[in-house]
Amino acid sequence: MSVQDDLTSVQRCLDDLFRSVGRLEKQLGSGGLDMRRVRADADHLRESVALLSAAASSPGTPRKPELVTIPDTPYDRSLWIDTDDEGLGAHHGPGH
Template sequence: MSVHDDLTSVQRCLDDLSRSLGRLEKQLGSGGLEMRRVRADADHLRESVALLRETAAGPATPRKPELVTIPDTPYDDSLWVDTDDEGLGARDRHAP
């Protein structure tokens, strides 16, 4: 089976689950905590399968991240005026 066929099968199963939950809600009521949790879980599954379908429809080859060039020029020293050298303490103080 192809990925598309598998996703279609999963979608059919989720549709069956949704119909079955609808029948249960009519019999048990939809206000109980358990029924709300099951309905929320089914909705999350539906959203997850939709995301999988979008991913499967995308390009087969993974995209390479865009590279960012970092210049070799030194940073402006004024950026570091109000900081301490890590592990060395402040510039104008001495260790006890």
Template structure:
């Protein structure tokens, strides 16, 4: 089966579940906490299947990372006044 066929089968099962819940609500009444929870869960499942269907039918676009532009202008020299030269130590000290 294809993904589309599987999602359609799940949708049919959810339709059956909804019909069965309607019959239960008619027999048990709408006021019960349990039946409301099951109804809400069924609605969440329906929404999730709809999202899954949208994802499955959307063409897979190749993911391209966002490009970051780096300026060619030199950095402000004052940014480096409080740092040591990498690997060389401080300017006014000698290595042991």
């Protein structure tokens, strides 16, 4: 399945969710804290999926993050010769 197919499937499920929440509101009323919370959560989910759809459809947006390999070898200590070890404690012993 493509990303667009998956997003379409999610949108259909959201539409079903909104219909079900609407039926619950008719039966239980929309003034209760629990019902308001369910409605707000459904609204946030719809907004999040809309943002995801927009990001997926915009050109130039990478589909997967680029992985960066970090070597296991120790860093060259000469890179830090001219730096201070502020906050790390003295490595030359006291008085130096």
